[in-house]
Amino acid sequence: EDQVTQSPEALRLQEGESSSLNCSYTVSGLRGLFWYRQDPGKGPEFLFTLYSAGEEKEKERLKATLTKKESFLHITAPKPEDSATYLCAVQAGSNYQLIWGAGTKLIIKP
Amino acid sequence: DTEVTQTPKHLVMGMTNKKSLKCEQHMGHRAMYWYKQKAKKPPELMFVYSYEKLSINESVPSRFSPECPNSSLLNLHLHALQPEDSALYLCASSQDGTGTPEFFGSGTRLTVV
Numbered sequence: 001e002d003q004v005t006q007s008p009e010a011l012r013l014q015e016g017e018s019s020s021l022n023c024s025y026t027v028s029g030l031r032g033l034f035w036y037r038q039d040p041g042k043g044p045e046f047l048f049t050l051y052s053a054g055e056e057k058e059k060e061r062l063k064a065t066l067t068k069k070e071s072f073l074h075i076t077a078p079k080p081e082d083s084a085t086y087l088c089a090v091q092a093g094s095n096y097q098l099i100w101g102a103g104t105k106l107i108i109k110p
Numbered sequence: 111d112t113e114v115t116q117t118p119k120h121l122v123m124g125m126t127n128k129k130s131l132k133c134e135q136h137m138g139h140r141a142m143y144w145y146k147q148k149a150k151k152p153p154e155l156m157f158v159y160s161y162e163k164l165s166i167n168e169s170v171p172s173r174f175s176p177e178c179p180n181s182s183l184l185n186l187h188l189h190a191l192q193p194e195d196s197a198l199y200l201c202a203s204s205q206d207g208t209g210t211p212e213f214f215g216s217g218t219r220l221t222v223v
Contacts, residue, residue, distance in 0.1 A: 034210060043114075043200045043214025044153065087152055096209030097167075100152030 002027040004090050006101035013108050016077050021104045023088030024070040033071050034098065035064050036087040044087055047073075078108045113137075116201050116215035123191065124223055131186040131218045133201030141207040142184040144176060145200040147217070153200055159184060160207030191222045 007022045025033065032051050036044035048057040050066040057064045061082065063074040073086055085105045089098040114135045123129050133142065141160040145153035157176040158165040164176065173195075177185040184201060199218045202211030 032210065041198075041219070042216050043202065044211075045214070046212050049210070089152070091209060096207075097155055098209060098211075102152060103150075 002090070002092055002095075002099050004088060004099050004101040006086075006088050006104050008104060009102070010105040011107070013075075013078055013106070015079060015108055015110050018074070018076045018078070020075070021073040021086055021106070022070060023073070023101055025088075025090050025099075026069075027090055027092035027099065029093040031091045031093070033066055034089045034091070035071070035073055036089065038085045038087055038103070040085075047086075075106070078106075080108045080110050082106065083108045114201055114203050114213045114215035116199075116218050118218060119216065120219045120221075122221045122223060123188065125191060125193075127191075128187070128189045130188065131199055131201075131220075133184040133186075133215060134182055135203045135213070136182055137203065137205075137213070138181075139203035139205050139212070140181065141204045141209075142178065143202040143204075143211050144174075144184065144186050145202065145211075145214075147198045147200055157186075158207070158209070188220075191220075193222050196221045 004025045034049050035047040038044040048064040053068045055066050061076050065072050085103045087103045088101040117132045143158050144156040146156055147153045155167050156170045159178040173190050175187045200214050202214045204212045
C-alpha cells in the first residue's frame with residue numbers, strides 16, 4: 001500500500017537554529033513529491049515540486065531534496081515567521097490523487 | 111491575481127439545513143478541487159473538476175454535491191449533514207488537471223449542530 005510518513009510530528013527550534021524535516025515514502029512509480037506550508041486556519045501554500053532522485057529546490061531559507069526513499073526539507077537560520085505545519089504529498093502510479101503525510105508542526109521561538 | 115476566494119469563511123448549520131459553499135478563481139485554471147480537512151490531519155480530496163469533467167472520491171457521502179457553473183466557479187452543496195462533517199472545507203485550483211493543487215483558498219470552517 002502506498003504510504004507517506006513525516007517526521008518528526010512536531011519540532012521546536014530557536015530562531016537561527018537550522019534543522020531538517022523528513023518525508024519518507026513507499027509508493028509504486030513516483031510521479032512527483034510536493035511540499036506545502038499551512039498556517040493555522042488557512043489553506044496550504046504550495047512550496048516545491050520534486051520529480052526525480054537527486055533533484056533540489058530552494059526558496060529563501062528552505063531547501064527541498066529528494067532521494068529514492070525520502071525527501072528532506074532543510075530550514076536554514078529559521079525565523080519565527082517560518083512557524084507553520086509543513087505537509088508532504090506524493091503522486092504515484094496511475095492515480096492522480098495525492099497521498100498526504102500527516103505533517104510536521106514547526107515552531108520557531110524568538 | 112493568484113487567489114482562490116472562498117465564501118463564507120464560517121458556517122454553522124443544523125442537520126436539516128441546506129447550504130452551499132462557494133469558490134472562485136480568476137487565474138484561468140482548468141482544474142478545481144474540494145478538500146475536507148479535520149484538525150491536525152492532512153486534507154482529504156472530495157471532488158475534482160478538470161476540464162469540466164467531474165471526478166469523485168467514492169468515499170464521499172451523497173449529502174455533499176459539487177456544482178461547476180463555469181470554469182471559474184465551484185460550489186459545494188450541503189444537505190442533511192452530520193456533526194462529524196464539521197471540518198475546514200478547502201477549495202483549490204491548478205493550471206491543468208494533473209491532480210496537484212497549486213493554490214488553495216483560506217477555507218470555510220463548517221460546524222454542524
